[in-house]
Amino acid sequence: MKIHLINPNTTASMTKKIGEAAEQVASSSTKIVATNPTSGPVSIESHFDEAISAVGVLDEIRRNPDADAYIVACFGDPGLMAARELTQSPVIGIAEAAFHLATLISTRFSIVTTLGRTGIIAEHLLQSYGFSHHCRKIRAAEIPVLDLEDNSELALNKIVEECLLAKAEDDIGAIVLGCGGMADLTDEISKRVGLPVIEGVTAAVKLAESLVSLGLKTSKFGDLAYPLPKHFTGTYEYLSNK
Amino acid sequence: MKIHLINPNTTASMTKKIGEAAEQVASSSTKIVATNPTSGPVSIESHFDEAISAVGVLDEIRRNPDADAYIVACFGDPGLMAARELTQSPVIGIAEAAFHLATLISTRFSIVTTLGRTGIIAEHLLQSYGFSHHCRKIRAAEIPVLDLEDNSELALNKIVEECLLAKAEDDIGAIVLGCGGMADLTDEISKRVGLPVIEGVTAAVKLAESLVSLGLKTSKFGDLAYPLPKHFTGTYEYLSNK
Amino acid sequence: MKIHLINPNTTASMTKKIGEAAEQVASSSTKIVATNPTSGPVSIESHFDEAISAVGVLDEIRRNPDADAYIVACFGDPGLMAARELTQSPVIGIAEAAFHLATLISTRFSIVTTLGRTGIIAEHLLQSYGFSHHCRKIRAAEIPVLDLEDNSELALNKIVEECLLAKAEDDIGAIVLGCGGMADLTDEISKRVGLPVIEGVTAAVKLAESLVSLGLKTSKFGDLAYPLPKHFTGTYEYLSNK
Amino acid sequence: MKIHLINPNTTASMTKKIGEAAEQVASSSTKIVATNPTSGPVSIESHFDEAISAVGVLDEIRRNPDADAYIVACFGDPGLMAARELTQSPVIGIAEAAFHLATLISTRFSIVTTLGRTGIIAEHLLQSYGFSHHCRKIRAAEIPVLDLEDNSELALNKIVEECLLAKAEDDIGAIVLGCGGMADLTDEISKRVGLPVIEGVTAAVKLAESLVSLGLKTSKFGDLAYPLPKHFTGTYEYLSNK
Amino acid sequence: MKIHLINPNTTASMTKKIGEAAEQVASSSTKIVATNPTSGPVSIESHFDEAISAVGVLDEIRRNPDADAYIVACFGDPGLMAARELTQSPVIGIAEAAFHLATLISTRFSIVTTLGRTGIIAEHLLQSYGFSHHCRKIRAAEIPVLDLEDNSELALNKIVEECLLAKAEDDIGAIVLGCGGMADLTDEISKRVGLPVIEGVTAAVKLAESLVSLGLKTSKFGDLAYPLPKHFTGTYEYLSNK
Amino acid sequence: MKIHLINPNTTASMTKKIGEAAEQVASSSTKIVATNPTSGPVSIESHFDEAISAVGVLDEIRRNPDADAYIVACFGDPGLMAARELTQSPVIGIAEAAFHLATLISTRFSIVTTLGRTGIIAEHLLQSYGFSHHCRKIRAAEIPVLDLEDNSELALNKIVEECLLAKAEDDIGAIVLGCGGMADLTDEISKRVGLPVIEGVTAAVKLAESLVSLGLKTSKFGDLAYPLPKHFTGTYEYLSNK
Incomplete structure (x- = not known):
């Protein structure tokens, strides 16, 4: 089984980190391929970054058509619906993956993300997916995404601090981490905070494996058809197939 | 990894069938143990049957405390929240499992269940879990649960017929099967209907494996604590621990 | 008219107290019979306690088939839907009763319950019944249920304190008491807090009388049929009727 | 106990009929006083009629300040919130009353009302009260309100016909009648349709009695204060109190 | 194009002020006529005031049948649905107008209104219109409406103070002013607070102009028919048309 | 005032048509500039098409930074949130514009769109914007978007047919047209169907003018900041500004 993990931003070090986190939880028979688009933003911290990154996600799927499943490894799930149209192999977003698993081990959770301004993206996803009432609060550590690469110790501390506030104030049972770049910090945060911590990249790997091993593919009947x-x-003429 | 699959009704043939369906999708390193309570209804077709069966589910968990995860294999997810309190190992209901996976491969689905009177149970679960707007319609083939054992050919035909109606009328991309007793029919139904068909027992096995391999356990902080x-x-004195 | 009030836990002193509270508000022509199951938990403070207690509730209904209405006197409304299937006489849960009446005399209310961990049960009920947006906040005095028997003065003070916080902070017009064991404290709390206080046992008595005197019975058409x-x-063979 | 029942329209024959229906279900110790405003529409079949009738409702409350409870006997509950501000005695609308009781004896109901154009009023009330998901469908017999007075046999037949459609098609357990003018038809409709039929006037009488006997009054703390x-x-100078 | 702006209260100075605010934003080809009913409350600060004022609103529309559009200039949108039945010309409420425009320039907003007790009115409107999840919080400066006339400097300061709290605490992008009497303060508040401030009177003028210039009129098919x-x-005999 | 109307697809004839429809309703002092990206799909009929087109929309805004407002003229509102981040000038999507105006002249509407597969996009928007309960049904004429250019008579007939079904069956007061390419057909459809018909391009022009003339700009405080x-x-290096 080959799972193609797409980091929608173009920071290779983050792609490597995310890929490694994925590999650590993947089944022995699963091959993880982690790539990022060659074109796009180095981090995703706005609707604008997300809109641009979606094209890169779709390009990666088209360039790598033979994977058994795909993961979109940015917490805004950029391009997810479009990606599902492009292939019959399942495509999983890391935000949805984290939400799904969080509801299986807790009744209510809070999200701890990077920048407050991206909270609205998570809020829209929660509503669309159906998890609004499972999420007590969206919290931000107010760290730029790339600080997870460059100032990881400081970033970790701020995230833990926000998680501890969530534990103390939000009436929750679990924390959802709101950025793919936190994939390597899950265990440490969970240990320090004393709560189950659900991180989307690793969650998505297991959901992707689940669907593949069940033979479940994206429905091509109806609104997710090719x-x-x-x-x-112009620039997108390479997408013409008529 | 040991997954303990509990058939909440007391029909051993169904337990066996469900267990086999689970084994067929389990990872090679997963051991499936399928049991049913010794006490309870032979099938679950009402809130009453469900309430009684919940005790059996909880007894099975207490009698088998060393599993890595548990599955409650009746589509009403009887006793699910209580079960989560009893153990730190994840507990998955087959209705929730099916709903979760269905939303990953389609935008909207319909449920095809056995008896119309149980539709309200699914409706309540959809609301509580957050999937009301993902489910277009709850349909019933109007077959008693045990006909899945005793008149399986007839039952299959009726289910397929209802699924085809769902496909034609409901504006959906997938079908969720609304009874654990249909676990062996998934492939056949999918083939005949031409839609992805999600069945809860098999879905739950993969979600249980997912959580276990991620080290995610039911939160013991807050409302799911022991x-x-x-x-x-009286009858329940064996549950005293004070 | 005979109303059978079932205390789902097995603490006789609480049954007596609840029965007396019911009698004080019942019409002169109403006979209140208050019982508790012989088997079950001495208090209900978790989903687990609730699941076990539901069987006792259903047993009490079956053993006392001739009441004109039944009341399930625990704030989680354990076994309510199943109870409605067992009899055509109306069955009222005290949580739903309190919610219904609260919305008739205020636009928004808060709940003050015993233990915080049971808040999620009330939250699920609010959603299912349709009252989520009428309830501003679920608050807990963090007292064990049986303290209402054994340390009633302390318990009362803690409840009043939490009610006063609700009055000051929640933008509400009324308080709903979140435990049947508080049935005898309603007037005192209302006096001290200066707000209408709705308590479920007494509310349920009046709703039960209302339905009976209107000749309204649980619908046996559709999903609440016998x-x-x-x-x-096994243990439940006595429930067989085939 | 005195319950003042206000028919918001000015058709005396309907007031009499509604009053009699109320008396038939009232407790022996309850005195029903049924009046209608002297000014206002002879029937209420639009938002406009409703807006005008609300003033009459409020006038009736002011002119009769000594009732223990009030009932607003038009299915749109005109002026209900304003009425609650005017008095500490409980005020019950017949639409809300019917909805509340319907959810206690069925899981889902349909409404059968007079004119289709008033369906939106019921729809707004269902949403505000929280019962949208309990109501499967709002159906209209398409009869003018005053036909309930003048062509009652024809009206009855049309209503029964629509109720039978609801029973056959809507997946419900009960019918809510959507007009105060149907108060005398409840038993006949229920008998012919074979479903519990909830009618608001009679339901409101029992809810009003319930609140009064519990000593529960409209909260004067917060948004329903005087x-x-x-x-x-001008015309309304009589309302000045400053 | 003639837009008839109705101030539902009877304070002429407020009508003048609102009319001037409307004129300042109206297109050069739009004629604003601002009136208030001769009968009704001098300010609207409760459901009761609102119910009475609705009749005045409807009278104004009937007395002035030739406008191209109408505006109901009180934040509770009193009589809005009834007004839409009376005329085919569009009728806009200032609460709805403000909500609509606020969602076009921000993702989430808070409301700052006069008295806390009117918050529930806004809450009901938000739910009915569909904007509940766009509004983070309803805040009150706790100033009587007529203080906007008589103590405008003090009132302004209190409003600004509350707006600044909203900016600091509510995670919003914009403020909606919750009273027609604030129409002349919009610019000043926006300047002091540093947020877009949406005020309903001016918003309604532009929406009314929009509909008129598109030739869109209130649908007379279905539930808003005459x-x-x-x-x-009695008093309302002048409304008879049969 | 300059409004820049962006047709997100690259079919120049459609851009021209949409631009003309916009000009017909624009104020005399408004200058409409209608463009389409040079790169992107010739029509938008899927999530995929929409994701690609979003980049073109954003490019157009960046290339034309001096407009007073922007309109995104495809019914899926592609890139709308990202566009709002790019500029302080208001940005209006035609789907949201149509929804907003439709709720001002009717209580409930249906959408008639081109292809059924795009219905889910509208459904997601309705939920996010808050209009789900205002829309009775999403209907498709099952015509490809470009048939609106190439087979306009046939397309018109199919659309009218579907609108007539909506009028007969959906309990609505108005129709929302679900494609920018229908902008020139509004009057004809409305005439043939006998219902108000709301079309998004023209609606958006008026909303854009409204915001501009009120001085309301997209909030740069919070989640829509630059x-x-x-x-x-790579391809997107031109977007770098660091």
Whole structure:
């Protein structure tokens, strides 16, 4: 089984880190391939970054059509629905993955993310997926995403601090980490905070393996069918198939 | 990894069937133990049957405390929250499992269950879990649960018929099967209907494996903590631990 | 008119207290019979306690089939739906009763319950019944249920303290008491807090009388029809009727 | 105990009929006083009629300040919130009353009302009260309200016909009648349709009695406090109390 | 284009102020006519005031049938649905107008209104219109409405203070002002608070102009059709048209 | 005032048509500039098409930074949130515009769109914006978008047919057209169907003018602030501003 993990931003060190986190939890028979688009933002911290990154996600899927499942490893799940149209192999977003698993081991959770301004993205996803009432609060450690690479100790401390506030104040049973770049910190945070901590990259790996081993593929009947063949112009002419 | 699958009804043939369905999708390193309570209803087709069966589910967990995860294999998820209190090992209901995976491969699904009267149970679960807007319609083939054992060909035909109606009328991408007793029919139904079909027992096995391999356990902080030790009287004196 | 009030836990002193509270508000022509199961937990403070207690509730209904209405006198409404299947006489839960009446005299209320860990049970009920947006906050005095018997003065003070916080902070017009064991404290709490206080046992008595005098019975058409006759095994063989 | 029942329209024959229906279900110690405003529409079949009728409802409460409870006997509950501000005695609307009781004896119901154009009023009330998901469908017999007075046999037949459709198609356990003018038809409809039928006037009488006998009054703390004294001009100068 | 702006209260100075605010934003080809009913409350600070004022609103529309659009200039949108039945010209409430525009320039907003007791009115409107999840918090400066006339400097300061709290604590992008009487303060508040401030009167003018210039009129098909002609009695006999 | 209307697809004839529809409703002092990206899909009929088109939308805004407002003229509102981050000038999507205005002239509406597979996109928007309960049904005429250019008579007939079904069956007061390409058909459809028909392009023009003339701009406080400056790689290096 081959799972293609796509880091939607273009920071290779983060891709490597995420890939390693994925490998650590993958089954022995699962091959993890972690890539990032060559084109796009070095981090994703806004709707704008997300919109641009979605094209990179879709390109990666098209360039690597033979995976058994795909993971979109940014907490805003950029391009997820479009990705599902492109392939019959399951595609999992790390936000949805984390939400799903969190509801299986707790009744209510809080999210701890990087920047407060991205909270609205999570809020929209919670509503669309159906988990709004499972999430007590979206909290931000107010650290730029790339600080998870460059100032990881400081970043970790701020995240832990926010998690401890969530534990004390939010009436929750678990924490969801709101950024793929935190994938390597899960165990440490959980230890320091004393709560189950659900992180999306690792969660998504297991959900992807689950679907593949059950033979469940994205439905091609109805609204996730392959995109209709059509002409694209300019930069995107390579997407034309008509 | 040991997953203890509990069939909440007391029909051994169904337990066996469900267990086999679970084994077929389990990882090679997963040991499936399938049991049913010695006391309880032979099938679950009402809130009443469900309430009685919940005690059996809880007894099975207490009698088998060393599993890495538990599955409650009746589509009403009887006793699920109570079961989560009893153990730190994850406990998965087959209704929730099916709902979760269905939303990963389709945008909207319909449920096809046995008896129409149990639809309200699924409706309550959908609301509580957050999936109401993902489910277009709850349909019933109007077959008693045990017909899945005794008149399986007839039952299969009726289920397929209802699934085809769902496909034609409900604007959906997938079908969720609404009874653990249908676990062996998934492939056949999917083939005949031409839609992804999600069945809860097999879905739950993979979610249980997922949580275990991630080291995620039911949160014991807050509302799913172990029940407070106390005295029980009469028939239930064996539950006293104070 | 005979109303059978079932205290789902097995603490006789609480049954007596609840029965007396019921009698004080019952019409002169109403006979209150208050019993508790012989088997079950001495208090209900978790999903687990609740699941076990549900069987006792159902047994009490079956053993006393001639009441005109039944009340399930624990704030989690354990076994309510199953109880409604067993009899055509109306069955009222005290949580639902309190919620219903609270919305008739205030626009928004808060709940003050015993232990914080049971808040999630009330939260699920609010959602299922439709009252989520009427309830501003679920608060806990953090007292064990049986302290209402054994340390009633201390318990009362803690409850009043929490009610006063609710009055000051929650933007509410009324308080709902979250435990049947508080039935005798309603007036005192209301006096000290200066708000209408709705308590479920007394509320349920009046709702039960209301339905009976209107000739309204639980619908036996559809999903609350009598359970299908079937075989039960082991401890529950006495429930077999096939 | 005195319950003042206000028919918000000015058709005396309907007031009499509603009053009689109320008396038939009232406790022997309850005195029903049924009046209607002298000013207002002869029937209520639109938002406009409702807005005008609300003033009459409020006038009736002010003119009759000594009742223990009030009932607003039009299915749109006109002026309900304003009425609650005017008095500490409980005020019950017949739509809310019917919804509340319906959820106690069925899991899902349909409404059968007079004119389709008033369905939106019921829809708004269901949402505000929290019962949207308990109501499967709002159906109209398409009869003018006053046909319940003048062509009662024809009206009855049309209502029964619509109720039978609801029973056959809506997956419900009970019917809520959507007009105060149907108060005398409840038993006949229930008999012909074979379902519990909940009618708001009678339901409201019992809820009003319930609150009064529990000593529960409209909260005067917060948003239902007495209106602030102030000047009114023109036609409404009689409302000035400053 | 003539827009008839109705101040539902009878304070002429407020009508003048609101009318001037409307004129300042109206297109050069739009004629604003601002009136208030001769009968009704001098300010609207409760459900009761609102119910009475609704009649005045409807009278104003009937007396001035030739406007191209109407605005109901009180934040509770009193009589809005009834007003829409009376005329095919669009009718806009200032609460809805403010909510609509607020969601176009921010993802989440808070409301700052006059008295806390009116918050529930806004809460009901948010739910009915669909904006509950866009509004983080309803805040009150706790100033009587007429203080906006008589103590405008003090009132302004209190409003600004509350707005600054909203900015600091509510995780919002914009403020909605919750009273028509604040129409002349918008710019000053926005400047002092440093957030976009949406005020309903001015918002409604632009929405009214929008609908008129698009030729969009209130649908007369279905539930907003003209009220059925019928007899009114007493004070309201002038409304009879049968 | 300059409104920049962006057709997110690259079909110039559609851009022209949409631009003309916009000009017809624009104020005399408004200058409409209608463009489409040079790169992207010729029509938008899937999540995939939409994801790609979002980049073009954002490019158009960046290339034309001096408009007073922007309109995203595809019914899926592609890139809307990201667009709002890029500029302080208001950005309006045509789906949201149509929904907003539809709720001002009717209580419930249905959508008639091109292809059924895009219904889910509208469904997600309705939920996010808050209009789910205002929309009775999403209907599709099952015509490809470009048939609106190439087979406009046939397309019109199919749309009208579906609208008539909506009128007959959906209990609605208005129709929302679900594609920017229908902008020139609004009047004809409305005439043939006998219902108010709301079309998003024209609606968006008026909403854009409304915001501009009120001086309301997208909030730059909080989650719609300008994107943080950062490095983009490859194809998107031109977006780097760090």
